[in-house]
Amino acid sequence: MNESVECEIKLERSLIQDGPKFLSHKLIVTDRVAYLKPTISSMLFCFVYIVVGMFLISLASYVLLQSQKLDLAIFIGGFGIAIGTFGVSLIQPFLQRASFDKHSGVFNNKRDRDVKIKHIVSLQINNKVVIRKQALSYRCFELNMLTKNGRRINILNHNNAVQLELDARKLAKFLTVPLLDLRREIVL
Amino acid sequence: MNNSKFLISILMMVFAGNAMAADSTMGSFASVIGQVSASIDGFFKENLYGFVEIVFYSVPVGEANFPLIVGWLLLAAIIFTLYFGFVQIRKAKLSIDIVRGKYTDPNSNDVGEVSHFQALATALSGTVGLGNIAGVGVALAIGGPGATFWMILCGLLGMASKFCECTLGVKYRTILPSGAVSGGPMYYLRDGMAEIGFAGLGKVLAVGFALMCILGSFGGGNMFQANQAHAMLTYAFDVPAEYGLLTGLVLAALVFSVIIGGMPSIAAVTEKVVPWMAVIYVGMSLVVIIAHVDQIGAAFNAIFEGAFTGAGVVGGFIGALIQGLKRATFSNEAGVGSAAIAHSAAKTKEPVTEGLVSLLEPFIDTVVICTMTALVITIAGLNTAPFDGAGLTGVTLTAASFTDTSEIFKYMLAFVVILFAFSTMISWSYYGLKAWTFLFGESKSVEMLFKIIFCVFVVVGATIQFGAVIDFSDAAIFAMSIFNIIGLYFLMPIVKRELNKFVAKIDSGEIKKFD
Incomplete structure (x- = not known):
């Protein structure tokens, strides 16, 4: 094992190539739990x-x-x-609600391995352009988190930038972690 | 915006007025549908047939009436072929190498990168469709087996037209503030023509093209597809023609969810499934051809003889030529400009690479797949003289020819036809929307209006049972080429410069080849 190999995590890169062209989820924060609620549309x-x-x-x-x-x-x-x-x-x-539960101290999105909330290092907002050949291309945004083990996990992925920013700020405050706005200019 | 209001009011009048009138006089579902169908057809005949007659204005040539628009497309394809020095032959290997990724850095792993192979597969899924199945059926039913030869010729020449328009589509595309990539003839006609000092003419051509593109998206890209999808169900399962309303509603609901919902997984599924449909269709054709391998020689004989004698065809060999050229254009869309809209979204730094990739489309679509369909029809021998379209035609001729080998093909073809129709509608909704937003601006309400009208036309297309709408569908698509090709003549020196520049970069090693 070569322990001198440096590992760099590129936080600017989006995690998911695709994304919906509508607001898919909103963040709901209660006293000890924050969860993602799917929108009716x-x-x-x-x-x-x-x-x-x-x-x-x-x-x-x-x-x-x-x-x-x-x-x-x-x-x-x-x-x-x-x-x-x-x-x-x-x-x-949409039915599986991802949640940050301070009672149990874990983040569970019913997909990835559970993450202890105390291991969440930061949140990042990323942008991307979803390219379709047979439909309009469109901008899409991700809210991702970084854990202290270097894992990156997607939390939100939709094209409503205003709502995503709002939810990101609420979640960062709830988790007391920094929020990084890593949106960049995308040249096609 | 006034135009769209006008369109909606016409639709409402047609539906409300005629459906109610029919309801009061006839009770049965079939009668109501028949009445609505006749009313819509009547509306198209009375109000829009002038447009069809203008687009297909014909001059007598020998015993046939030769539509000038067919000559216009053929002449353009010949001119582009000569001007670019037979680019479809000279640069065929380069095109294949680009598709194989030999000019793409294997270490580049940009997120969202669409490889040229993916780009070609996606574009093909938009091009390969009912034109290859129903279109060839129409061509052979009216033009005899000889129409196939002219289709192949049109496909080969059309490669140069497609190269030219798709290169320009990428070169003059616009990235909108929303992040959407907008490109296609509207943009190269407006911006490209302005660049060479013909801003006024460019604007006129761009607006004309956009209008025709909207009509084309409602016609050939929508109503024709829905209509033929239901015709296929009628043939395969004896579903009464009047139940097209149900087919239309189901298709419209699915189209609605894709174009209005913007659900990414659905678009992704469509993009993935349709190339497989093409594979299934080609596989079916190969099975029929191989099963009758002893008849291939005779089939090609009939094709070559028919091309020059036009035996049994109204108008003789000119009649066969007209049908071949018309259906080939409808199938591969070369010179029409629609492919330039799709290709403009490709992620590439060199516009000409997209042009080179796109020139393979008419070859695969027309020279390979349409010829296969024509062979299946000719081998089956159900299409007999006189070729006047009175017997089996369109999708039913193709289906009957496949079924002649095995009953199972009837069901497989029904499946393939419906999925092709669906994916073509999705593609054309995109083309139409691009043209619509070019004319009326980008706003959610403007886009939504187009999408709703588009979905209504799906139902109309599946419901109607008469020919005027089909004629209109044809005319609208061909009309796009009038504006597009005028612009291409002005802009072809730019394409030539781009090609020379790209080739020079390869020769100098600036663009590397990766083996």
Whole structure:
């Protein structure tokens, strides 16, 4: 092992390549707990898929019962199941509330390994441009945290800069850690 | 903004007035849909058919009426091919090397970097679609097997047009304060023409292009797709034509969630799934062709003979040529300008690299995939003279030809067609939105208005059952080329300079090749 190797963590770099083009979550701070609450609009867009999926599954059942067209029923039902499942998979991350709990002393986002709150070193705001070939490219922002072990974990990821700044400040105050604004000019 | 209000009021009048009238006289769902369909078709015939006639203004050539717009596109492709010294042949290897990443530093790992291969795959997913399936069906039904030859020729020549427009698309793109990359003919016509001292003409061309692009996005990029998707369901499963309303509503809901919701994972899924659809389609075609390998020679014979004799085609060989050129343009969009909008978002420092990558599209789209479809149709032998489009045509001819080999292809094709239609609608919503915001400015309400109208047109397209809307769809897309190509003639020296500069950088070693 070469212990003289230096390791630099590039805090300016965003953690996630993608990001939604809407406000996905807001931070809610109570006395001892801070958690991320999904917005209604983000849930609604997921529901479109669930509704369309359920509609197609119902239609497939109707076709099967009324006209006995097995092939059409399978085709419509297959699409319905695929679209519905897709909707459920989309909505799941929104339902899992990431939280900073001072009672238990951990940050839990139901995805990464739990982080002890006392190990959080700083928060960073990063910006990025989500590039789409078949849709408008757009700016997106991340709120990330750095732990004393050098792990970087994403907390928020959406395109509402004002709300993200507000939430970042609230969270930094709650955790009593510095907030670094690392947004940079992105040249495409 | 007044234009958009006008459009909405027309739509409301069409829907409310005619649906209510139909409801009072006929009870059944089918009758109501039939009435609405006829009303919309009537509206297009009465109010917009003049536009179709202008775009497809024809002059008699031999026994056929030759649409000038087809000549316009062909002439442009020939001129660009000669002007750039057969760039599609001379620089083909360079294009493939760029796509293979040989000019990309393997140590560069910029976040958000879209590789040229990814860029090509994504652009292809926007180009490969119903034009290759339904479009070829139309071409062969009206132009006979010989139309295939002219499609291939148009694809080969169109590579130069695409190279020119996509290079300009990147060179004159604009980064908006919102971070969005805006590019395409609207911008190179306005800014590029201003740079060479034709600001006034550039503005006129840019506005004209943007207007046609909006119409094209509602027509060929939307209604045609929804219409053919439902036609495919009708063919494969005997779904009554009037149930297109349901197909339209489901498609509109999904399109709505993508273009209004901006959910990243959905866009990502679409971008990932569609290239696989192209792979499935090519795989199906290969299975049919290999299963009838003994008939390939005869099929090519029919294609070459038909190209020059035009036997059984209205207008003889000119008739075959017209259909081949029309459908090839509809499929590969070379010279139309739409691809320049998509390619302008690519992350590249050298505009010409994007042009070189894009020139492979007409080759893959038309020369390879359209030819495969044409071979499948010719081998199946269901398309017989006289080629007047009275029998099987469009997506149903293609589907019937696939089904001739195996029933399973009917279902696979239905799946592929629906996903292609969906992804093409998403792509064209983007093109249309770019043109819309260019004309009316960037604001949430302006964008939302376009998106809502776009979704309404999805339902309209799937519901209508008549030809006027399809003619309109065609005309709007071809009209884009009128404005685009005028600008390309003025701006092609800039593209040539960019190409020479890039080649010089490679020769000098400034741009390194990584093996």
